[in-house]
Amino acid sequence: MSLLVIGTLAYDDIETAHEKRQGVLGGSATYFAVAASHFAPPRLVGVVGQDFAEADLAKLRSAGVATEGVEVADGKTFRWGGRYEADWNTRHTTFTDLNVLEHFQPKVPEGFRDSKFVFLANAAPAVQLQALEQVEHPDFVMADTMNLWIDVARPDLESLLRRIDAIILNDEEARMLTGESNLIRAAGAVLGLGPRLVVLKKGEHGAFLMGGDVHFSLPAYPVQDVVDPTGAGDSFAGGFMGYVASQGSSEPEVLRRAMLHGTVTASFCVEDFGIEPLAGREGDELAARFDDLLGIVTV
């Protein structure tokens, strides 16, 4: 079924312990859409500047992403810079140039408003709410957020949490949002804020899913050579939501398998810079890694 994502497109400058890359095509919606495209054709809503390469939009389209919702605004594309410590566990943001993102007001094209599955990538909660209001009758809405919004836009975030089905958070965000250091308690407290499902990401330690009728925990896929973790979380969300949309259901058995699909798309994402390691995969490569992961976790 139809899948809509509202989020950022960006050019990233990335520095790892081994390599530096500049102007890498990135952004939350980009990673999400490419990951999701392996399961369901995503509709993308976002904004870019006049410097955004037509070739990059073409890459997304060739991955099956509908780009009519990508607005080209006056100014430059959002740019972000990040540097990773050698152990991958610490990321420093070196700069954030919002550029066209600063005054972005998402406009969901007429043809996208009937979308049934919706992912609100990380943005100001007011912007996420504004996007959501343009979708007519969504069946399943998942949102992402970040520490900044928990800190500076908590009332908006709480409004958002009452409007969505699922929230995806990392461990630090879950602790910050709830004040609970134990992650199981934190997840329970998040559910108390409104959503019926929470996906809690723990990076290299995997992720778990908690809701009224489901509790599922999964280790990360054992990637031997991480090259660049940028986009891993959005790639996870893309694989997860892409699979859920492809099944047209958010039943527990679908959600559990969706956790594996998200883990697989995230594992491809980190094997190189940008979207290439994910966009270049064939269906049978994803299926083989899914089976491999299933073998690793099956009792």
Place this chain on the structure above:
Amino acid sequence: MSLLVIGTLAYDDIETAHEKRQGVLGGSATYFAVAASHFAPPRLVGVVGQDFAEADLAKLRSAGVATEGVEVADGKTFRWGGRYEADWNTRHTTFTDLNVLEHFQPKVPEGFRDSKFVFLANAAPAVQLQALEQVEHPDFVMADTMNLWIDVARPDLESLLRRIDAIILNDEEARMLTGESNLIRAAGAVLGLGPRLVVLKKGEHGAFLMGGDVHFSLPAYPVQDVVDPTGAGDSFAGGFMGYVASQGSSEPEVLRRAMLHGTVTASFCVEDFGIEPLAGREGDELAARFDDLLGIVTV
């Protein structure tokens, strides 16, 4: 089938962010044996001092532990002190009084020498080897170790690794032993040192098992209130080895279920100080938590 453990019995002084306890019955073999006793009656080899309470030996016997191999030596029982940070992730050793352990030479009683399943709890590798040599024809031997021995007794440890079937390590030990920071690579490198199986413990992030014909990864049981993590690793090993011994097999399907049983015994262990939370459990309580964990990890 018969299960033998060689390791320490101790009195521990433990300090958490919430509470202090002195003279808590502990030690690697104690925790291991109590956990294992839920699956197979363990035979225990170790040493205590003349201050060791007969009531504590009685506790072990009433849990089904055979204590003929517990030598009472001149002097005092091994004492250890530890303090945990509020996040549980950091443990400081406040003191180590080896006492009778200093000159301990394990003597495996005649009646224990036919043991088929053997756990060599953390000790100097030379002592572990000395114990192992007294077992006639073991089917499956697992050993634990610690950073100290990797540092000061590496040649002995390497000899040991060539003699055993399985090694259980935490993440830090695996990295130190192999020089590999990626845990999957580290586990592979450990296998290159001799054992056919490695169990890699990641504390609150679970554990994985790797060998030539098995790779299995499991999250920790979601304990909401950790009271004292002392003994969790040995309780894991006890549940794991107890189940393996009860099945008389180290086939992959047995090892996978053993990982769950170890996770369950460790989860009970951390819910209070000492062996009580584990010794006091009924079989159906363990079975219920096993089923709960199985539900959380089944795709």
